[in-house]
Each structure stands twice: as structure tokens, then as C-alpha cells.
Amino acid sequence: MDHNEDKNYIDEVNKEGDEEEEEEEDTLVTYLKENFTLQDFLNFEETRFILEQQRRQKFDKDCSPLLEEFYISEVDYWNNSLCPLFINESNHVNLGCFIETIYSSIKPEYDLTIFYDDPILAKNMVETYETRVKEGEAKLRQDRINEIMKQENIMKKYDWKNKKYK
Amino acid sequence: MEFPIRISNRIVKPKTKTYRQWWNSPIDPEDSLCGNCIATNGRFVKDFHNDISSILKKCGYQIDNEKKLKNEIVTIIYTLSNDSV
Secondary structure, three states: OOHHHHHHHHHHHHHHHHHHHHHHHHHHHHHHHHHOOHHHHHHOHHHHHHHHHHHHHHHHHHOHHHHHHHHHHHHHHHHHOOOOOOOOOOOOOOHHHHHHHHHOOEOOOOOOHHHHHOHHHHHHHHHHHHHHHHHHHHHHHHHHHHHHHHOHHHHOOEEOOOOEEO | OOOOOOOOOOOOOOOOOOHHHHHHOEOOOOOOEEOOEEOEHHHHHHHHHHHHHHHHHHOOOOEOOHHHHHHHHHHHHHHHOOOOO
């Protein structure tokens, strides 16, 4: 094999490797799309954190600057007039409070694209899914038993004479 | 309220009106006409809220709890304002 043949061979192997990797990633994406809902991502702390962080970043990028501009212009306008509106606000110290109030009142919308672009981010969620479902079912069963135990007195008759359940 | 409003180190006049009186009173007693209607604090709060709704709509967001947002906005404005000059 001469130098050129070597290079061609390496390129071919790399190409095959890339194709395999892409195929594997596509399978993972399809698996995620077909088997997990948004709620599954939100139920797992790690993936929920990513979704919440992404939602916040989007809000800070798209909406916060407009809300900041609006708040500052309103406060400045009324502070420069002789009106008592916003008279107790100085240096816009409550801007953060204003933004947080609005952020907490918007309908949460999440975008799962980040997991489809990089399925490895959902690896832990997928791997622990079965265990978590089983744990959840066991907890639900236990809660029901506890509830029944608590209501045990309801099944008994109350003895008004002795002031206790029979 | 989830996010407490801070008032800087200045003397804040005590409120002399009830919340309802403040809502119905003009923003500025000297210049209270806005077209044919009186520019009251209540009207200002409503306009302020509408402006915020427009900004959110423009950014593609929907308000989850309209009543809660209105209450919190009015709390911010009322706390940061005096009821007299």
C-alpha cells in the first residue's frame, strides 16, 4: 500500500465509523421520542433541571430586556414627575422582583430538542426509568395501605356511652 | 408575595388612604384629566398590566394565572407609591 492508499483506507474507516455513530444516535432519538413524554423528562431531577434552565435562558434572552426597558422607563417617567407613583423606588432595586413576578406567572413551555440533539443528556433518565416506575408503584401501594389504616376507625362503630370506638 | 419588594433607606410616608380609595383616586390631583376621563391609580395599574401582557404576547408567552399576576403587579405599584405627594 502506498501513502495515498493508506489515506483512502483511513478515510473510509472513519466514514464508516461516523455513519455508525449517526445511525446509533438516530436510533436513540427515535427511542426517546417514542417512549418518553415531556412529563417523564420533568419527573427526573437531572432532565428537569436542564429543561428549566433552558426555559429561563430563553426568557432572559427574548423577554427580560423588553420588560426591563419597560419597567425602567415607567419608573423614571413617574420619578421625574411630581406624582407619587413609584416614589419609593430608587435605582430600580425592585427590577429583579418585577421580572421574577412576571416569570413566575407565565405558562411553562418546554422544548425537548436539546435531548434530541444530544441524547446522551437523557442517559440517566432512561437508565433509571424502570426502577423509578417500580419505586413509584410501591410508594403508591404503601400510601394506600397507610390511608386505609388511618380510616380504620371509620369502619368501627362509635360507642357513645363509653366514648370510644368498638 | 413570593419576591419581597425592597424599599430603600428613605423615609416612607405612611399610607393615609385605604387601598380602595387609592385605586379610585387620581394619580396627580393637579393634572388628572386624560381625554375626558380621570387618570386614576386604578386606570394606571390596568394600563401597566396591559402593557406587560402585550410584551409577553409579543415574545410568544402566555400568562398562566391572570388574576395572580394582576394582584402581584398592583402590590408592587401600591407598595412603591405614596398615596399623596
